[in-house]
Amino acid sequence: MSRIGNALISIPSGVTVTVKDNVVTVKGAKGELKQEIKASITVKVEDGTIKLSRASESKQDKSYHGLFRSLLNNMVIGVSQGYKKELELVGVGFRATSKGQLLELALGYSHPIHLMLPAEIKVEAVTDRKSNPIITLESIDKQLIGQVCAKIRSLRKVEPYKGKGVRFKGEEVRRKAGKSAKV
Numbered sequence: 001m002s003r004i005g006n007a008l009i010s011i012p013s014g015v016t017v018t019v020k021d022n023v024v025t026v027k028g029a030k031g032e033l034k035q036e037i038k039a040s041i042t043v044k045v046e047d048g049t050i051k052l053s054r055a056s057e058s059k060q061d062k063s064y065h066g067l068f069r070s071l072l073n074n075m076v077i078g079v080s081q082g083y084k085k086e087l088e089l090v091g092v093g094f095r096a097t098s099k100g101q102l103l104e105l106a107l108g109y110s111h112p113i114h115l116m117l118p119a120e121i122k123v124e125a126v127t128d129r130k131s132n133p134i135i136t137l138e139s140i141d142k143q144l145i146g147q148v149c150a151k152i153r154s155l156r157k158v159e160p161y162k163g164k165g166v167r168f169k170g171e172e173v174r175r176k177a178g179k180s181a182k183v
Contacts, residue, residue: 005065009050009073012080017050019043024072028079031120031140035071038064043072050076078140085149087135088171091156091164096125096133103135107156107166121148134169 011017015028022037037043040055041064052069054061077083089096095106103123105113117123120139127133135152139145149168158165160176167173 003066005052005054005062005069007069009069009076011045011048011050011076015076015080017045017076019045024075026072026075026079028076028140030079030082033075033079033140035068035075037068041065041068043068074142078142082138082140083142083145085137085145086169087137087149087152088167088169089133089135089156090158090167094133094156094164095127096135097127098123098125098135103152105152105155108164113155115152117148118144120144 015026018025018027019037022039024035024037024043026033026035040061042053042055044051044053050072052065052072054065089105089107091108093106093108097104101117101119101121101123103115103117103125105115107113117137120141121144122138124136125133126136137145137148153166156165158167158171158173160174161178163173163175
């Protein structure tokens with residue numbers, strides 16, 4: 001029994017959900033998202049809630065049941081509140097600047113890195129004196145913002161000895177002790 005799939009999704013005010021030909025469209029104040037649903041999963045919108053049910057008890061249908069419930073829940077939250085992620089650049093000389101959808105990063109390599117971000121993501125880079133640069137990403141699509149954050153983090157992974165690299169703001173990094181001198 002899928003516990004996640006059986007949970008109802010409450011629709012906040014200002015959000016409309018429509019289902020047509022296995023495509024669910026969610027519209028809200030921040031934008032519109034669409035998701036195609038497998039034929040074995042049925043979606044019903046009634047009384048301000050979304051309920052999903054599956055056709056059979058096969059392992060694949062159970063998996064899809066929980067998956068599509070989570071995706072629809074993320075869509076409802078995205079169009080009503082949105083998602084925001086903050087990345088911190090820790091390291092000497094690490095810098096970030098944003099011009100529209102172009103993000104320019106200086107991460108200790110011999111050249112700057114230029115990233116063209118999707119139009120659905122709003123980016124802002126702030127560099128204050130005596131603090132690490134912060135990159136703020138905002139979007140209504142949770143999957144897309146997570147993918148972009150993973151791409152930025154992969155450019156300079158956090159290393160365990162000095163803690164340098166790109167990390168989420170407030171993320172704890174597990175540190176290792178370096179070599180100890182011989183006595």
